[in-house]
Amino acid sequence: MSFSTLRRRRNRETIKEESAQSVDERDDSCPLLGDDDRPSSIVKPQRIRNVHVIDNGLVTPKRSFTQRIMGRKNRLIQRVLVACRLTEPSKDSTFKQVQMKIRTKIEQLTAIRTSLHDHSQSIVKLSTAIYCFADSLQDGPTNIARQIRDVALTFSDQVGESILAKIDLRVNEFERIDALIQSRAKLVLDVEYAKRTLAIEHQKGNVNRIAERKQALQTAQLECEKATRFITDHLKFLSPNQATDVLKLCQEVRSINSFTVEIAGTETQT
Structure with a gap:
C-alpha cells in the first residue's frame, strides 16, 4: 500500500470523527466547552436542570413543552366550543x-x-x-x-x-x-x-x-x-x-x- 493511500485513509477517518463530534454538539442544547475554551477554574461545567421560575415570591417548577402545548390546545378547544354555543364562557x-x-x-x-x-x-x-x-x-x-x-x-x-x-x-x-x-x-x-x-x-x-x-x-x-x-x-x-x-x-x-x-x-x- 502506497504512502498516499494511507494518508487519504487517515484524512477520511479524521473527518468522520470531527463530523460525529460536531453532530453531538449540535444535538446538545447546552454543549460543553472545548479544551481551549474551558475556563481556568477547577469547577467542571454542568448542564442546568430543574429550572424554576419565581411568581409573586413563590418558586414554582417551569412547565414543560408538552404541558404548554396541552394548555394552548385546551384554550383553543374552549374558544371553539364557546363560539359554537356548546358551552358557556367563563x-x-x-x-x-x-x-x-x-x-x-x-x-x-x-x-x-x-x-x-x-x-x-x-x-x-x-x-x-x-x-x-x-x-x-x-x-x-x-x-x-x-x-x-x-x-x-x-x-x-x-x-x-x-x-x-x-x-x-x-x-x-x-x-x-x-x-x-x-x-x-x-x-x-x-x-x-x-x-x-x-x-x-x-x-x-x-x-x-x-x-x-x-x-x-x-x-x-x-x-x-x-x-x-x-x-x-x-x-x-x-x-x-x-x-x-x-x-x-x-x-x-x-x-x-x-x-x-x-x-x-x-x-x-x-
Missing part, C-alpha cells in the same frame, strides 16, 4: 369582553357629548355676534337678532339639561362597572395566590399554616363571589336600558334639528 372572559365594550361605549358617548357641547356653544356665539352686529346698525333688525339669540340660548339650555346630563349619568354608570370589573380582577389574583400558598404549605406539612391558608383562601373566594354577583346584577339592570337610551338620544337629536331649522328660518327672514 366569568373571567365574559367580564373581560364586557369591559372592552364598556370602554368603547365610554369613548363614543364622550365624543358625542363633546360634539353636542361644542355645537351648542358655537350657535350661542353666532347668535350673539349677529345680535351685536344688528344692534350696532342704525336701522338694523335688532328684534329679529334678539329672537335668534333667545332661540340659541334656549337650545343651549336644553342641550345642557336634557342631553348632556343624561350622557354624563350613563358614562358614570359605565365607569363604575369598569371599576368594579377591575377590582374583581384583583380579587381573582388574590384567590390564585391563596391557592398557590396553600399548595406550598401542603408540601411542607405544616398543619397550623395549612389551616391559616385555607381560611385565607375561603375569604378570598367569598369576596370574589360577592363581586361577581354584584357585577352580574348591575349588568342585568343596565342591558335593558341601552335600547331605551338610544331611542331617547335619537329623539333629542330630532329636537336639535328642529331648533337648528328654526334658527335658520329666522336668519333667512333677516
